[in-house]
Amino acid sequence: MPEIWLDRLIAAEQIDRKARRLNYQLHTAKFPHHRDLIHFDWTENPLTKGCIGQLATGEFMIQANNLILVGGTGTGKTHLAIALAVSAIHQGKRVRFYNAVDLVNQLEKEKQLGKSGSMAKRLMQIDAVIFDELGYLPFPESGGALLFHLISQLYEKTSLIITTNLNFAEWIQVFGDEK
Numbered sequence: 001m002p003e004i005w006l007d008r009l010i011a012a013e014q015i016d017r018k019a020r021r022l023n024y025q026l027h028t029a030k031f032p033h034h035r036d037l038i039h040f041d042w043t044e045n046p047l048t049k050g051c052i053g054q055l056a057t058g059e060f061m062i063q064a065n066n067l068i069l070v071g072g073t074g075t076g077k078t079h080l081a082i083a084l085a086v087s088a089i090h091q092g093k094r095v096r097f098y099n100a101v102d103l104v105n106q107l108e109k110e111k112q113l114g115k116s117g118s119m120a121k122r123l124m125q126i127d128a129v130i131f132d133e134l135g136y137l138p139f140p141e142s143g144g145a146l147l148f149h150l151i152s153q154l155y156e157k158t159s160l161i162i163t164t165n166l167n168f169a170e171w172i173q174v175f176g177d178e179k
Contacts, residue, residue: 025089031097035082045076058088061127061159069163077163081130093127100134104143120153128159135166141176148175
């Protein structure tokens, strides 16, 4: 009889710990709002449920592969990026969300304080970073250089999920250099 009680207590503790970990990771991801695939508008998007379902497994994060979502305003890029990240968190992954302009401002502040590279070190410890709205609003050329440097530091260490309305040929507007 005591073994049954102990088993139930252990099971309840495991459930509680999993729920607390999930809530903590959802909070630290800093999503502007919660999104999931259940509420994704498939009619406005050319992507198939099968393709998105495969991405929702989070397997692309294992080898630090990147995902770039390109499309016009209102096509669901941010919704999809957050939904994929939420799915990954449910599978034990760690994710962080940034608006691209806010991220550049943080990188510039970090540089002014003489702490360049500290954000990159922190972000290398997580499974995926979302850069939302890359190219929607301009930022200084120095900001583009800082963002490029961050991306190069994270390359092959952390997955990036980037949402943008710019085609690749237009990325020079963001980074200021064709290379």
